[in-house]
Amino acid sequence: MRIGQKLTWGFVGIASLVVIVGSVCVYTSQIELQKAIGKNSVMLAQETLDKIDRDIYDQIERWISYAYANPRLHETVAKSNQEFENLSDRQEYINKIDRDWKDSRNTPFIQELLNNELSKRLRKRTEFYREIKGYDYFPEVYATNKYGVVIASTGRTSDYLQADEEWYQTAVKEKEFWIGDVEYDESTDVYACGIVINLYDDNGNFAGIIKPILDIKEATDLLEKLKKSTKHVTLKFHLINREGKVLYSSGETHQHKVFENISHEDYFKGIKDDTGYFITKENVPGEKERFFVYAHSKGFKEFKGLGWVLAIDYQTAELFAPIITLRNVLLSISLMLTMLAVIIGFSISSSISNPLSKLRSAIDKMGEGNLDYRIEVKTRDEIGQLALAFNQMTEHRKRNEEELQKARNELEVRVEQRTAELQTTHEKLIETARRVGMAETATNVLHNVGNVLNSVNVTTTSIQKRVRDSKVSYLTEVVGLLEEHADDLGRFMTAEEQGRKLPAFLTNLSKELIAEQEHCLKALETLTKHVEHMADIIKLQQSYSKTAGMVELASIAELVEDAIRINAEALTRHSVEVKREFADLPPILLDHHKVLQILTNLISNAKYALSDSARDEKVLTIRVTEPQDGHFRIEVHDNGIGIAKENLTRIFEHGFTTKKQGYGFGLHSAAIAAKEMNGSLTAHSDGPGKGTVFILELPFQIQEIAK
Numbered sequence: 001m002r003i004g005q006k007l008t009w010g011f012v013g014i015a016s017l018v019v020i021v022g023s024v025c026v027y028t029s030q031i032e033l034q035k036a037i038g039k040n041s042v043m044l045a046q047e048t049l050d051k052i053d054r055d056i057y058d059q060i061e062r063w064i065s066y067a068y069a070n071p072r073l074h075e076t077v078a079k080s081n082q083e084f085e086n087l088s089d090r091q092e093y094i095n096k097i098d099r100d101w102k103d104s105r106n107t108p109f110i111q112e113l114l115n116n117e118l119s120k121r122l123r124k125r126t127e128f129y130r131e132i133k134g135y136d137y138f139p140e141v142y143a144t145n146k147y148g149v150v151i152a153s154t155g156r157t158s159d160y161l162q163a164d165e166e167w168y169q170t171a172v173k174e175k176e177f178w179i180g181d182v183e184y185d186e187s188t189d190v191y192a193c194g195i196v197i198n199l200y201d202d203n204g205n206f207a208g209i210i211k212p213i214l215d216i217k218e219a220t221d222l223l224e225k226l227k228k229s230t231k232h233v234t235l236k237f238h239l240i241n242r243e244g245k246v247l248y249s250s251g252e253t254h255q256h257k258v259f260e261n262i263s264h265e266d267y268f269k270g271i272k273d274d275t276g277y278f279i280t281k282e283n284v285p286g287e288k289e290r291f292f293v294y295a296h297s298k299g300f301k302e303f304k305g306l307g308w309v310l311a312i313d314y315q316t317a318e319l320f321a322p323i324i325t326l327r328n329v330l331l332s333i334s335l336m337l338t339m340l341a342v343i344i345g346f347s348i349s350s351s352i353s354n355p356l357s358k359l360r361s362a363i364d365k366m367g368e369g370n371l372d373y374r375i376e377v378k379t380r381d382e383i384g385q386l387a388l389a390f391n392q393m394t395e396h397r398k399r400n401e402e403e404l405q406k407a408r409n410e411l412e413v414r415v416e417q418r419t420a421e422l423q424t425t426h427e428k429l430i431e432t433a434r435r436v437g438m439a440e441t442a443t444n445v446l447h448n449v450g451n452v453l454n455s456v457n458v459t460t461t462s463i464q465k466r467v468r469d470s471k472v473s474y475l476t477e478v479v480g481l482l483e484e485h486a487d488d489l490g491r492f493m494t495a496e497e498q499g500r501k502l503p504a505f506l507t508n509l510s511k512e513l514i515a516e517q518e519h520c521l522k523a524l525e526t527l528t529k530h531v532e533h534m535a536d537i538i539k540l541q542q543s544y545s546k547t548a549g550m551v552e553l554a555s556i557a558e559l560v561e562d563a564i565r566i567n568a569e570a571l572t573r574h575s576v577e578v579k580r581e582f583a584d585l586p587p588i589l590l591d592h593h594k595v596l597q598i599l600t601n602l603i604s605n606a607k608y609a610l611s612d613s614a615r616d617e618k619v620l621t622i623r624v625t626e627p628q629d630g631h632f633r634i635e636v637h638d639n640g641i642g643i644a645k646e647n648l649t650r651i652f653e654h655g656f657t658t659k660k661q662g663y664g665f666g667l668h669s670a671a672i673a674a675k676e677m678n679g680s681l682t683a684h685s686d687g688p689g690k691g692t693v694f695i696l697e698l699p700f701q702i703q704e705i706a707k
Helices: 003-068 071-085 090-102 108-114 117-133 166-171 217-229 321-351 356-367 382-436 439-468 473-484 489-495 497-545 556-566 568-573 592-611 666-676
Strands: 140-145 150-153 177-179 183-185 190-200 206-215 236-240 246-249 275-281 289-296 309-315 551-554 576-582 588-591 618-624 631-638 680-684 692-699
Touching: 003 177, 003 190, 003 206, 003 217, 003 275, 003 289, 003 309, 003 321, 071 117, 071 140, 071 150, 071 190, 071 206, 090 108, 108 150, 117 140, 117 150, 166 177, 166 190, 217 236, 217 246, 382 497, 439 497, 473 497, 489 497, 551 556, 551 592, 556 568, 556 576, 556 592, 556 618, 556 631, 568 576, 568 592, 576 592, 588 592, 592 618, 592 631, 592 666, 592 692, 666 680, 666 692
Parallel strands: 576 618
Antiparallel strands: 140 150, 140 206, 177 190, 183 190, 190 206, 236 246, 236 309, 275 289, 289 309, 551 588, 618 631, 631 692, 680 692
């Protein structure tokens, strides 16, 4: 297969890969968008139902307060109960008035009942709400005595006797109040909830009820406002009771009627948990997929809710329109890329040609040291292979020289800069340690920087040796051999043994030079990482030095990670595995600098204990625990050489150390720093060879300290 064909198929493959990756990304984006919209809409539905429940509870609470604090109400109820107790034919009397009431007769008794003082006060209260809300918020309010007959009302109810109603028999069993689900109230011609407040006499005996009828218009108005505020044209809200009857439905198409039973609908059957969302397709001609989100009413305080469900209905075509547009654009771009790949493949294929007449001129220029000249190759014979080998060799050699020179220049500049920074930082660290008693921290930082400098020296020596032993000198010998046979180059390349071996030799030589270049580049990359690591250690220490003595909110996990980074080079060199077990703690008030000083010292000590251990697996475990009794702990475990029992009580003493080159200041200053922060630093070991654990315990404070 020709190079042009390979390139063409390669570009086509890349274009196909773009299509596949793009399709996966589009699908993933749609799933994530569906999750995001679902969660946000569930939150909106739940918050809306919570507000409705709170509003209903507020009204219940207001009517309870009104009922308990209204002497007129209790007097009227008590008086009515007394009158009815004295009736010998009570039930016949109730039945007669109930018949007159249902027949709409305006008897003197009924007129007096509807215009007594309590009825007037109830009407005044409902008129007050009408003025505030702009509609009959409580279209009807009435009270009964303990026999279930109306004794006061804002208007003529459908029945005089309420005791035989199912809601009444249920409500009187409750201790304080009861609220019924939405029903159509015939006397007021509204859909409303009945709130029943039970009344009791001074002896705690049931005396009667007061029942305000609450119009659900405020709840439907709230949903109407939400509908108007949304940017989605196809969005609909459905408020449904526990029996599957619609209380409210928005939307211009497929709008449900009030009290329509939709329990047979597919999307209603999908409502199972407290909250959720799903995609369904109704069995309606032309109906598209719909995305449903729902939440259940949870009630508020003593009000347990009415079991309502708020469903939010989207059309997926509108909801996922941006993703669909992105998919179409991606398909168009993929088609264009495929066509462009074919064109580029043919173009490159036609450009791979080179006349043999330029080979002699190219060799002469190579002999003169011109590394910018390139030979155009159009054949695949020995001369073509030779030309390709020369092109590769000159290109790699030129690039190698340029990159090496550039790397040398950059290395010199960086080393000078980092050396100056290191010197300045060294002076600052020594001065800071002298002023605040932090000499141990400065020593740890400089020790880790020194470890990185050792790696820099090793890498620099490796680069120098590779450049010194470079095989580029063989190129001069090849050029000399070609100049020697310039007049009969064709015969030399085909007839003589040296000429026939020359293309293979040049090929191997170019591979060697490429390997040299890759080795030098990798070494330079390693060198750059070492220099940057020194800078990171220095900058990290500088950032904490600026906040020394200051108590601020800080992330414990980030402080531990910073201490690990300061010791990272030494831990890696000694093959120490670091395990992290961090509890999820919020930012805590503490002195950043002191905590970092302690952790850096503990991790450094653990490294020494592990490096002196004969174990194959060297493990350092750092654990941050949940707070208990107002304190949290940072534990530094190692499976190193351990501590003898007689030394456990002495390791925090000033000047005591078991290291050959130690001074005994680190743990002593760390213990003092912990005590200054109202904490403690303790140690435990089961003995030599059994590892050690240091425990730093500090106050768990997440609030700002009052000045």
